[in-house]
Amino acid sequence: MALKESQLTATLLTSVVAAVFGSLQIGYHTGNVNSPAKIIEEFFNTTWKSRNNESMPDHSLTFLWSLSVSIKDFGALLGSLGVKDLADSYGRRNSILIANALSIVGACLMFISKAAESFEVLIVGRLIFGLFCGLVMSLNPLYIQGVSPINLRGAFATLNQVSFASGILLGMVVGLETVLGTEKYWAIMLSLSLIPALLQYMTLPFCPESPRYLFINRSKEKEAEAALRRLRRNPGKLMQEMEEMREEASHTEAGVTIREFFIKRRYRQPIILVLIINLGSQLSGFNAIINYSTKMFAKAKFEEATYLTLGVGAINVAFTIVAFFLVERAGRRRLLLIGFLSVALCNLLITVTDSIMDTAPDIRSIQVLVIFFLISAYEVGPGPISWFIAAELFDQPARPIAMAFTSMLNWGGKFLLALLFPPLLTLCGAYVYLIFMSMALIAFTYTMFRLPETKGRTFEDIAAEFRGAEGIPLHNKTTFNTFS
Numbered sequence: 001m002a003l004k005e006s007q008l009t010a011t012l013l014t015s016v017v018a019a020v021f022g023s024l025q026i027g028y029h030t031g032n033v034n035s036p037a038k039i040i041e042e043f044f045n046t047t048w049k050s051r052n053n054e055s056m057p058d059h060s061l062t063f064l065w066s067l068s069v070s071i072k073d074f075g076a077l078l079g080s081l082g083v084k085d086l087a088d089s090y091g092r093r094n095s096i097l098i099a100n101a102l103s104i105v106g107a108c109l110m111f112i113s114k115a116a117e118s119f120e121v122l123i124v125g126r127l128i129f130g131l132f133c134g135l136v137m138s139l140n141p142l143y144i145q146g147v148s149p150i151n152l153r154g155a156f157a158t159l160n161q162v163s164f165a166s167g168i169l170l171g172m173v174v175g176l177e178t179v180l181g182t183e184k185y186w187a188i189m190l191s192l193s194l195i196p197a198l199l200q201y202m203t204l205p206f207c208p209e210s211p212r213y214l215f216i217n218r219s220k221e222k223e224a225e226a227a228l229r230r231l232r233r234n235p236g237k238l239m240q241e242m243e244e245m246r247e248e249a250s251h252t253e254a255g256v257t258i259r260e261f262f263i264k265r266r267y268r269q270p271i272i273l274v275l276i277i278n279l280g281s282q283l284s285g286f287n288a289i290i291n292y293s294t295k296m297f298a299k300a301k302f303e304e305a306t307y308l309t310l311g312v313g314a315i316n317v318a319f320t321i322v323a324f325f326l327v328e329r330a331g332r333r334r335l336l337l338i339g340f341l342s343v344a345l346c347n348l349l350i351t352v353t354d355s356i357m358d359t360a361p362d363i364r365s366i367q368v369l370v371i372f373f374l375i376s377a378y379e380v381g382p383g384p385i386s387w388f389i390a391a392e393l394f395d396q397p398a399r400p401i402a403m404a405f406t407s408m409l410n411w412g413g414k415f416l417l418a419l420l421f422p423p424l425l426t427l428c429g430a431y432v433y434l435i436f437m438s439m440a441l442i443a444f445t446y447t448m449f450r451l452p453e454t455k456g457r458t459f460e461d462i463a464a465e466f467r468g469a470e471g472i473p474l475h476n477k478t479t480f481n482t483f484s
């Protein structure tokens with residue numbers, strides 16, 4: 001009975017799973033480079049030595065490795081710029097398939113870099129893979145929300161983050177020296193993302209295009225209805241969704257340019273919401289912990305710091321799964337508020353524990369628990385919701401630009417943090433986490449007073465509030481927060 005009410009069908013589930021093979025690849029290449037870093041750095045040095053008959057200077061080696069790691073995020077920033085044109089020109093599903101080709105090219109280049117004895121090929125491979133990241137982390141929510149019924153829209157969009165977090169953990173495990181993170185096998189390790197990439201090509205082409213794209217963007221009502229019939233089992237619900245799309249199409253403009261997106265009054269508040277939620281999410285300390293947790297645990301004198309980092313990865317996956325089950329029950333707004341407030345508290349506690357670590361070394365166990373709690377709080381709310389909330393706050397013509405904007409903010413935040421965290425840690429010490437606490441509190445405050453709940457509401461219902469709103473009123477207890 002529950003499945004019948006949820007409108008879950010085999011075609012719908014296949015479509016969502018096929019789409020999130022992309023985010024699995026991205027997570028994998030986020031988590032697989034930390035453990036074998038020294039081995040790949042030695043490859044850089046050996047390659048340089050064979051060309052120049054001398055070892056690479058330490059500062060050059062550090063720069064090249066930093067470039068190799070961060071170039072993916074820079075490529076993602078560039079890739080974000082292509083989301084609108086790709087999604088509007090080729091459709092949501094086909095755009096994911098086109099972008100997947102970049103992943104395959106990038107993985108192949110990373111694989112052959114060792115045989116070619118060229119670290120430049122490895123760097124170019126990660127740059128091309130970064131372009132794929134910037135496209136897919138925006139295209140996936142567009143497609144998933146376009147094929148999902150209202151009561152599963154948030155849960156299925158959260159699956160994108162579940163897949164991403166699972167990829168990170170898988171990358172961490174495969175990158176261990178006891179698995180494939182060795183001098184002999186590291187190139188093979190970097191190529192394993194080809195498996196989900198090929199699985200996507202074997203499944204997604206047989207899934208339907210987003211009915212919303214076909215109806216509203218292309219005015220192909222019959223094709224949209226045919227796609228919806230494949231995705232739904234209840235004829236009554238199908239006709240209801242078709243009527244909702246007709247209603248949305250009647251209020252939808254032909255297209256929105258990037259200039260119109262930023263100057264139209266109806267988009268002003270959603271843009272500010274997306275900006276603050278995404279920057280609050282990316283600059284809340286989560287990425288610093290994911291990137292530097294091994295060093296944090298080593299500083300606290302844990303002998304098996306690498307395996308504690310695997311614990312971080314496991315907690316990351318576990319609580320994205322928790323978010324999957326909660327997002328349609330508790331709602332987006334409530335989870336964001338709980339998440340941001342908890343993350344702010346955790347950053348304060350990390351500041352305290354890190355400051356007194358030298359005088360009270362036994363407190364290191366408490367710090368580990370605080371780090372685990374921060375990861376769980378982030379993944380229950382800000383982590384998954386920041387990636388898809390823009391798709392719910394904007395109407396159909398503006399949605400691709402909004403998702404491109406989301407992608408740029410997320411990848412830009414990651415790139416900025418990777419660039420600034422080491423010098424800030426040197427400059428501020430433990431007090432750097434107070435900066436993260438401040439960002440989380442700003443996001444919490446703005447979300448509390450400005451974000452309407454989107455759970456269980458049609459896209460047209462949400463868009464209508466922004467069309468008619470001169471501003472967003474304060475908290476309304478009967479609807480948890482909405483416009484008047």
